Amino acid sequence: MKKLIFTALFGSLISCGDEVQPKPDAYLALEYPGAVYSDFSNENCPYSFEMNEIATVKPSRAGNNCWINIEYSDLKGTIFITYQPVKKNLDSLLTDAQKLPLQHTIKADAIKESVYTNDFNRTYGIFYEVMGDAASQAQFYLTDSTDHFLTGSVYFEAQPNFDSILPxxxxxxxxxxxxxETVEWKERDGN
Incomplete structure (x- = not known):
């Protein structure tokens, strides 16, 4: 019996040659298809742009014909687009658009804004990147400063958890x- 215990003890000591190493953290490896863009235009709306072909456009439930939802079913996310004509109300439109990202400061770790200017297409605006567990991870507005005002916000069909929705x-x-970068305004005469 002593030989059996000695053999078992000796065998267990010899078999433990390698040190135990902790496994590295595992990360979800999500891969999305490369973006392929195509033109989007609605004959009743004074704007056009290029959008990713994996998304589908649906009318907004708000009832405004030029408000649309660009839905990404595989990502469970939507870009909500709103359009308003500028009618001597540019200041209030800008104020409202700039307040919207600030509504997420309670949950956001940071909000980074990037000014966007495209003189050729007459588009000027700001892109807001929201970091943290906020409801919306990105927002923007664009205007030509005289006739058109376009806003957009990204929302996901999930509890805000930045690490989970990061990809x-x-x-x-x-x-x-x-x-x-591809927004173009249609002139009032339909061109």
């Missing part, structure tokens, strides 16, 4: 930047 939020932020 999808990063993907949609790039789509928003592309959308902003």
């Amino acid at each position: 999808a939020a990063a993907y949609l932020k790039e789509d928003i930047r592309h959308l902003m």
